[in-house]
Amino acid sequence: MSKMKSVLKYGTIVFASSLFLSACGNGDVPDLDEDASSEEGAEESAESLPEVDAGDGSTLMVGLTNAPDSFNPFYRPGVAGTWIQRFFYDSLLVMPTADSFEPGLASFETEDNQVFTVNIDPDANWSDGEPVSADDVAFTLNTIADPQVETTLGTSVAMIEGTDSSGVREEGTEELAGVEVVDEKTLTITTKSPVDLAYLSEFLGFNVLIAPKHVFEDIEIVDIPNSQEATMPSVFSGAYQFVEYDNDNYVHLEANPDYFRGAPAIETVYARVMNGTSLITEFQAGNLHMTAGGGIGMVPVQDIGLLEDIEGLVVEEHPSFNGQYMVINNEKFDNLEVRQAFAYALNRELTVENLLGGRGEVLASTYSSASPYKDDSLEPLEYDPELAKEMLEEAGFDFDTPLEFVVPTGNAVREQNGNLIEQWFSEIGVTVNLNSYDFPTWLSMAQDLDYDIGLMGWGHTVDPNIASYIQTGGASNNMAVSDPVVDDLIEQGMAGTDFDERYPIYAELQQHMQDEMQIVPLYSDSQFSVQVDNLNGGIKEYWAGSLHDLHEWTLDTEE
Template sequence: MKKSWKKIVGTLLTVALVGSLTACGGKKNDNGVTNAENSATSDVVTIGISDTIGSLNPLLMDGTEVVKYATSFEFLPLVELNKNMEFEGQIASEITTKDNKTFTIKIDPNAVWSDKEPITSKDVLFSFLCWASPEIGSTGMSIYNIEGTGDDGFVEAGSDSISGVVAVDDKTVQITTKTEMALSTFQNIYGRYILIIPEHILGDVPKDQMLSNEWFNAPTVVSGPYIVKDFDLNHYVTYEANENYFKGAPKIKNLSIKVVTPSQLLTGLQSGEIDLVQQTMGNILQEDFESVKKLDNITVYDGTPVTTQSIFFNTEKVTNVKVRQAFLYGMDRNIILQEFLKGKGEIVDGFLASAGPFFDPSIVPVAYDKDKAVQLLEEAKAEGWDPSTEYNFYVNSGDTTFTQVASYLAAQFAEIGLKIKVNTVDLSTLMTVAGSGDFDLLAVQYSYIPVDIFTDANWLLSAGGWTRYQNDEVTKALMDTQVTVDTDKIRESYRIVDSVVQTEVPMINAYVISGLGAKSNRLQNATPDVYGTFLNVQDWEIK
């Protein structure tokens, strides 16, 4: 079991951000205004986001929330999480298992493509085969743990099936995994992040041409509520309603995603150019919270506190554990929480935030201790650490709150003798750096899904994950979570994981964010939250 899970699990933030969809110029109307710029008109609802969209190709799904949601407006996953962190059917009506190895997927009997063709087992088999085909070369999503694939997650070139993915009938698929997997993990990885594509449209396309196929630039057949009309991935995507959406034709006929800087979210909400900001796609600045709350035309929503500002070490470069511990002790996280986040969040060590069912309050976060940090560095120096070392620290330019925090941290670290070079890059570049391992420290907002911590923890704390860190005790504890449904036993396993993380410090959670969502009062039936915001997008209405 240990060997099988050593590969990248989930890869929910993989480096495959470069796609066959390239940014293109926006179509302009008679007034020379792009569709996105004209989105404030009464019949268009605009979602404001603060990161560019890496791709809209379902086979290049990288797991970042902005890509996931922008793409799944067209191509649905099997299931999705709702605001109560329960898995809710999308293309699947249910996913079940009796032994945590064989999983049965029941496809919604009403599910159809936009051309009214039924969505069947063939589509599910085809979608999984695409991920497993070496000719396509997609990585991640734990395909390697499905029976019939190699350790690299691929089948033999030219294969037309995966032995572990079979159709029972037109509306039932069985998937068999190599190792035991909790139902919540299966649903989170395969259910949420593999978007189903139409076999009857794409089945004859040679696999080695799939990623470059122009069809993905303007799909004519979709399963989701909307179809892309126009896009410039650095600036906007515009959609029109899929009138044959099997969950009901969307009441709002025109939807738009608009890419802006975080500082522009406030002005966009105020002017009416932006109708909705969802907590994981749009980063409303902490300093703008009160101003947004005071807007007469806007209703605000506090997000579930599960998104962490995580700092990952490349432990192959920052090898001395005492140096990593010095970073942790030398970081005044309470000052950061109070001054930069105005107290809107919490401090934890490890993966578990208080909103999750497995949270263990016995893991007390390490307190700021400058003297302890200096002592640790002296001990590290005696062991051969070079105090002249400068560490490259990469942060997301789209997260302006943390770019300020990073500057503050650099000054704090300098006081204890740690030299930091802060490199501010866009999200796409950040993910490329993360995948290449060409960093010492890297910070990114990361939502550890409370009902499935395993997926991210097992990947991140592995030789193939960002940290390049592996620990047998952690691996065993994580695998133990996959063979029980006993909450207390799962909590105990995660307590072991978080305790080791706190001691070995392959990562640090700077803080847990309670992000702010916002909605225009003209938009009805929409509630921005970390999970479930778009499940009922077809029922949104303009007042």
Template sequence: MRKWFKKMALFPLIGMLLITGCGSQGEGAGTAVGAASGGNASQANQLTIGITNPPLMFNPIDSDGSGSSGAVFTYRYFFDSLIKTTGPLQFELQLAESFETEDNQTFKIALHPDANWTDGTPITAEDVEFTINLIANPKTITTQRSAIFSLDGLNEKGMLPEGKDKLESIKVIDDKHLELRTKTPVDPNLVYERFSDVLIVPKHILSEVNPAELNQNPFWRSPNVTSGPYTFVKYENKSYVELAANPDYYRGAPKIEKVFIKIMPAANMVAQLESGELDMNAAQGVGNIPATEWSTVKSIESLKTLEEQTRRYNSIEINTERFPDKKVRQALAYAIDRQMIVDQLMPGTGELQDGPYSNSHPYHDENILKYSYDPELAKQMLAEAGFDMNAPIELIVPTGDRTREMAGNIIQQNFQAIGLKVNQVNFDFPTTVSKLVSGDFDLALSSFGSIIDPDGPATVYRSTAALNDMRYNNPEVDALFDAGMAETDPVKRGEIYDKLQNIIQEDVPLITVYSEFNLMAIGEDINGKGGVVDGMHYDVNTWERR
């Protein structure tokens, strides 16, 4: 069957929640001073957004090195992908004008004829080839190898084999046309979703950079050649990022002239939404409103509010090199009163999470093993495992998200209640990510999300995955991920992923704790989606202020 995208998406929008309004573009230019230091954002034709996690840089090849979610939210304003996920199995084209396959293995791509970099250089098929090969290069530090893992010619780690400098499965036809070939026929939705996360970078700017030194390149701290609807202006470290409309954007110049992304503690977000200093929160895990203050936000007359389930959950990552015994990890899971965390910290706006697929995910197994609160069983299992109860344990809880910070306090108390010597330490998000990547941790409270395709958790649980901070290694799990990717029959895929998620849940390399609903607030005078889970950045060029 031929699967294709040309001009418009073919799939229906499933469960997509939009916040829309009407009206015309506002007037006034606005200034960085007004957005960053207070004042009413609605006085100018600008948009001011609140996030909690400060970026370090803006490298879409390595989201961890960039500071993770705060950077990802920001650089999606100025780097585009070929295709964009805008809802469950809903895709829209960006840099690609068409993205089609007749055999589910060879994908033919035509780039938008008017797509240019902001320095006027055309965006070409060579830029796409360069980006993919950069991700595949073993010397490159990247979080994106899972996105290209299905392509033919990569080794078991998603890298170029020794002696190869580029993938032969990428064929450049001409400036605006190329083909990609996967190892085996795959569900096209997997390719579309994965490539939604591959933001194309400029070959003519970066081709001379040593891949091993890519993260140190100054370009990522001031990316002045980009492809998206907005251009980077400046970053006042840990204060705000300023963006300006790209007047030559190939999909139409943005109607809002400036975007300011302000970094602040979650506790400040509600007050600034109420005062008008913020137009919206980013939501999506990067700009959450504390659930305990959601009722206050909903009462603010100048805001539209909406909530939706997410495919993101908060969990405790366990360094399996320091806790190699599965029974010990299971005991830690039984020690946590997860229901109390949900009831106290997010009443009506959150839920328990069990396993690697969120409750709203179509592949979530409702019968998966659940770790109910049982402190006596936890103590018994630790004794049976011979665990040293006097060994000091460090629990990292990132700052910035009030709900997560309070959850960390409860988790620490739960562990201490069964006799564990747990000390909580707090770092900002970039520092936390650095410690996770280097393996310098015992336990850490963090969050993960997943695409709709069931291969999503491979980015975390595959032994070679970039986000596998837990150092988890189960060859059976790796083999099941391989089998699931190669299988196109949905029933057989379901059976594979049912088995896979139950093995992971029994191994418990991380303890899934809770999932918060996506709580979104946006000014009544803004005509735009707000911080929806899927596709927020897709059409920001059409947003306008009434």
């Protein structure tokens, strides 16, 4: 049996703004209207944190601007929660760069790109001493595919034999037909048909974090989200162990001394939650070592210069797949001309030049120029307010009823862009009621289709599969998009076995989405990594893979 090749042609990964369903100490989810990050609470939190000492290389302080949303390995709707979980739950494969995969908990072998043998590292153990086993992997995959589970990972297992197109286990079955345990450290995974190695490796090998069966197996599926095990995890396979989440203030992690890849050199990590302005202040005061980057440790682009002026701080700019979009309630606006008119009304070039200072690009589709799957021949619709107004008039648009426009708080550029969009709509005679909410509240409204238009960031894997956002019934399809052409192209794209076969399918998808304009692509902004120069490790250009060598990070100390 020949080993699967690990080198693949790809770009970078980025993520969307995170949903916030923070796990509190008692396992409850806080009221979404609660202002958990009050100044008083932040001061109390700061007092309980250790001070940063230049002579101490044992504690790492990380800045986040989005709070972790979940510690449940089966339900990871936001990037912040996923990023934190990677400290203590490992995946089968790691992605050191955007075009390579290496063994994590396991290695993969295949001869036909359909039957994959998964060999789990013989030294991989849970923090309670139990071995990480084939049963753990099978349990994790079967739980994600269970019809009753609350999960955001359906698309990550949708290629496995025995699932439907959404990754749900076929009706009337108790286990996935395509998952078979061979022995304690070996299992086979069979896909419905041969698949692209990149697709399987990223979606199943890297995106799925393996959960301990012996911890979760006795919990009813529907009870997992609120269980102690999912909100205050206590058994881990990763480099660090979860200690405490001070709600909306910090996550405290301690090194796992028995980590199978080697005990971490840095003993303690605090991931601190704060706004972008506070990030700058804390760096100036010497109280942070790095930001999390990737949209969850975000400094406003206008303020990057302030950090570049701080001695001993390294600031790097990287391209990203990150996308900001104007989502449209397709249930309310089922007229194609109306949706296209909305796009023509927006001066997206002005957004990139003025709000991003040119550090970004206007999007023609959901793929940025960093993606090898971007169709370079597809140009964004031009700014044409006269055409927009004409199209709305011809479509019989109701100019007397204001549009309910939602702009989430927390991203300064996005909030400013919301004000510009309000102005651009007014210039074509359309009134909007602009309302701002925290991201969790907005996401809840979006899921209920309680809006007309709104702003939202989407995260994209290196692989071009965007089924969760636009496929009928997709977990993050909050626009009521139900388009058989989209669904068919998504299915074709997932069935392709290599880049050359899949590229024309995704090019056709991009053209179709622009023709239908079910969502208006706005811009992709650069990502910045910020860290002290004595940190050996930290955020890489390929953001999502940055934690692959976490156990090797060190902080040089002053002599």
